[in-house]
Amino acid sequence: MPAHRTIGRLSLYRRLLHALLKSGNETVHSHQLASLADVTAAQVRRDLMVVGRSGTPRRGYNVRDLIDGIGAVLDAPMTQGAALVGAGNLGRALLTFFRGRRPKLSITAAFDVEPAKIGQVIYGCRCYPVEELERIVAEKGIRVGIVTVPASEAQHIADALVRAGVKGIVNFAPVPLHVPAGVYVEHVDVTMSLEKVAFFARQNGLATGPPAEQT
C-alpha cells in the first residue's frame, strides 16, 4: 500500500492537473508538475509509477490519463460517506467546501449537541443529535469521521466514532487523538500553522525564507 505522504501528493497532483487542464494543457512534464507541487521531478515520476503511469521524454504525460490514473488509486469505487461531528462555523465551512465537489466522497451525516441545529439540513446534509452518532454511523456503514468539536470533547467523540466502525479521522480539534491500530488519523493543526507563519513573518529583514525542507 502506498505510504501516506504519497497519497497526499497524489491528491495535490490531481488538483494541479485539473487546473492545468482548465488552462488548456493536455500534456505535462514531470518537472512542470514538480515545480507546481514544490517537490522534485524524480519524486513526481516515482509517485506516478504508483498509479501505473510513465511519461515520455518528448511529450511528458497525458493530463487526462493521469487524472484517471490517480482517481483509480485515490477514489472509492462507490461514493464514500463521511460523518462530520460539530456543526459550528468550521463544520459548516467544511460542509460547503465539499458539497458537490468530490463525487466519490461526501459528508452524509452531521452531528451536533445544539437543539436548534438538530433535524436541520445544513448545506444539503442532515444534522443529528450527537447521542445517536454511534447508531447512525454504524447503520450507514460510514468509515470516515471529521472531528470539528472543541478540544475537550474530541477524544470521546473519536472513541464513539471508532466504536461505530470508523477507520479514518480528520481531526481539527487542537488535541492529539488516541485511537487503536488500524484507524488512521490526520491532524489538521491550525494553531501550529498560524504560529509557524507568525514566527517566520517576524524574521523580516530576511533575504530568504526559512531553511528549505521537504514537506
Added chain:
Amino acid sequence: MPAHRTIGRLSLYRRLLHALLKSGNETVHSHQLASLADVTAAQVRRDLMVVGRSGTPRRGYNVRDLIDGIGAVLDAPMTQGAALVGAGNLGRALLTFFRGRRPKLSITAAFDVEPAKIGQVIYGCRCYPVEELERIVAEKGIRVGIVTVPASEAQHIADALVRAGVKGIVNFAPVPLHVPAGVYVEHVDVTMSLEKVAFFARQNGLATGPPAEQT
C-alpha cells in the same frame, strides 16, 4: 534560525505542556512528551535545546519553565497582528478560534467583498472592504495574512498582501500560492487531508494502519 518543522513541534509541545499542567503535572520527561507528540524522545531533547532548556535524568523538565522557554522563542515581544481575508464560514471559524486565545497573536483586521459584512465587527474583529486591504495592512504594519477566499481569488489576494508588507501567509485556499523569497507560506490543505483519510479508511480489514512515517 530554527527550521520550520522545529517551530511546528515547539507549538505542539507548548499545547501539550499546557494540558499536562492543567492535569496537575509540574514536571515532564522527554519520553512522556515524545509519546504525546508522536515523535522520538531524542527529537524532543534536540528541540528543547533550541529553547535553551535541558532536563535532568531524575526529574525531567519543569513544565512551567518549558512553556516560558518556548514562548520566548515562538511569541512576538509585543502582540502581533494578522489580517484575515475572506470572512465566510471558514474565516469566521478562525476568528472565533483565535479570539482571546493567544495574547501575543490576534486577528486585527478582516476583509471581505460582501457589502453586508463590511463595517461589521465579527467576533471582535472589524471587517473592511477588500479594496482597502493594501492600505490598511500597510498602515497597521501587519506582517501575517490568512487567506480563506475561494481558489480563484487566492493568488491575487496573496499578491496584494505581499505588496502591503506581509511576510507570512497561512493559505486555506485549495491552490498553491506563488510568493517572492522572504515570504513564508504554510498551506493548510483540507482536501488533501480528507482524501488521505478516506483512502486509508477504505483499506479496512487491515491489521495495522498505513506504513509509519515521521510527520
